Amino acid sequence: MPExxxxxxxxxxxxxxxLGGTITGITLLWDGIxxxxxxxxxxxxxxxxxxxxxxxxxxxxxxxxxxxxxLVVHLKMSGSLLLGRDxxxxxxxxxxxxxxxxGTKIFFxxxxxxxxxxxxxxxxxxxxNLGPEPLEADFTPQVLTQQLRNRxxxxxxxxxxxxxxAGIGNxxxxxxxxxxxxxxxxxxxxxxxxxxxxxxxxxxxxxxAAIGSKGASIVNYYRPGGETGTAHxxxxxxxxxxxxxxxxxxxxxxxxxxxxxxxxxxxxxPAP
DNA sequence: CCCGGAACCTGAAGGC
DNA sequence: TGCCTTCAGGTTCCGG
Numbered sequence: 001m002p003e004x005x006x007x008x009x010x011x012x013x014x015x016x017x018x019l020g021g022t023i024t025g026i027t028l029l030w031d032g033i034x035x036x037x038x039x040x041x042x043x044x045x046x047x048x049x050x051x052x053x054x055x056x057x058x059x060x061x062x063x064x065x066x067x068x069x070x071l072v073v074h075l076k077m078s079g080s081l082l083l084g085r086d087x088x089x090x091x092x093x094x095x096x097x098x099x100x101x102x103g104t105k106i107f108f109x110x111x112x113x114x115x116x117x118x119x120x121x122x123x124x125x126x127x128x129n130l131g132p133e134p135l136e137a138d139f140t141p142q143v144l145t146q147q148l149r150n151r152x153x154x155x156x157x158x159x160x161x162x163x164x165x166a167g168i169g170n171x172x173x174x175x176x177x178x179x180x181x182x183x184x185x186x187x188x189x190x191x192x193x194x195x196x197x198x199x200x201x202x203x204x205x206x207x208x209a210a211i212g213s214k215g216a217s218i219v220n221y222y223r224p225g226g227e228t229g230t231a232h233x234x235x236x237x238x239x240x241x242x243x244x245x246x247x248x249x250x251x252x253x254x255x256x257x258x259x260x261x262x263x264x265x266x267x268x269x270p271a272p
Numbered sequence: 273c274c275c276g277g278a279a280c281c282t283g284a285a286g287g288c
Numbered sequence: 289t290g291c292c293t294t295c296a297g298g299t300t301c302c303g304g
Contacts, residue, residue: 001297059298077297078282093282112281114298128300153275162299170297219284219296239296258276260297 002075003059004134004167005210005231006221010081011056013214013224014106017083018063021100022050030095033108035116036126042119045069051100058130058166062123069119072126076114078220082107111220129163134203139165141193141200148196151188155199156257158188168203171216174238174263176202183269184255184262190272209234237263 002010026043028034034042050066061081063071073081082091084105090097091109096117098106108115118126131147132139147164148155158164159173168176177184179202182195191199215221215229218239222228232238237245240252245265255262 003298074298076281076299111283112296114281151274157276160298259278261295 001077001169001171001218002079002215002221003169003172004056005172005207005213006215006229007056007059007061007075007167008211009215009223009229010075011054011061014081014083015054017104017224018051018100018106019054020050020052021102021104023047023065023098024101025099027097027099028095029097030113032113033095033110033116036118036120042117045119046071057123057127058133058162059169060123060127069121070123072118072120072123073108074116074126075110076112076116078112079108079110079115080220080222081224082109082222082226083224106224109222127162130166131162131164132166134165134167135207139200139204141197144200144203145193145196148188148191153188154185154257155182155188155191156184156260156262159203160258160260165203167207170260170262171218171232171235171238172203172206172210175235176206178237178264178269179206181268183272184257184264186272237265239263 023046025047031039051063052066053064055062061073084107086103091107093109093111094107095110096108120126132143148158151158156173159168160170180198182199210216210231213229213231214223216231217228218232237252240263241254243252245252245268248267250265250267252263253266
């Protein structure tokens with residue numbers, strides 16, 4: 001499931017292969033992957049454009065093009081962008097292929113058809129209300145305090161809310177809360193300044209470590225070269241069904257929070 | 273504005 | 289062996 005560390009890794013590993021390349025054509029195997037504009041306009045505006053830069057905003061990947069259009073990509077839960085050459089066999093569940101001059105291909109593989117691409121002038125029209133980037137210098141404990149102020153929802157749900165913080169999803173929310181020793185059901189407003197300080201540190205630490213490990217390959221995450229990441233080997237609680245807490249040895253618990261599987265240690269993260 | 277739940281979508285895995 | 293249920297979860301939409 002691509003979250004911030006996975007999308008960051010994809011951006012970094014895609015860049016050297018596609019930066020400066022020109023899109024010569026698009027093969028669509030499932031039209032529904034194009035969210036905006038129409039399929040016809042998407043194809044005509046994209047063809048012939050040079051890729052001038054890559055950036056990431058939250059879980060969105062943005063390719064800047066020479067005509068000032070932006071190709072915005074969201075992989076949602078099961079999407080991957082795989083590099084290939086002319087001779088490469090098309091992976092199963094490929095929904096779109098971007099052909100570049102020189103023979104490079106980018107396969108958008110997405111078994112569950114949740115992902116999408118947009119061709120827009122301003123990426124903010126796609127990402128709507130994106131909160132602060134957790135790894136930017138301006139993401140301070142004060143900013144986190146402000147984002148959680150007066151919020152009654154469980155902190156787990158708030159961490160996964162892209163308008164509160166950009167880029168965190170189910171896995172890293174669980175990991176950050178464990179590292180900060182905060183129960184996922186605590187309300188945002190109930191956190192003390194000390195707990196917010198711990199959480200702020202835990203979020204940055206968890207995301208940075210995961211980027212260092214090239215992302216977590218629990219299910220359906222592949223890097224552009226087809227390799228997996230290794231961040232999940234460092235997970236303490238996330239997807240820890242049947243395992244014990246590495247700190248205190250108690251069984252890791254799984255509870256639903258906003259219909260999402262939430263893993264935590266009842267000893268290290270005491271109930272509210 | 274805030275909150276929680278449903279819907280979207282399909283393959284993998286486990287139970288009986 | 290095969291059918292059924294559960295799980296995986298990012299985002300948007302809707303009702304209260």
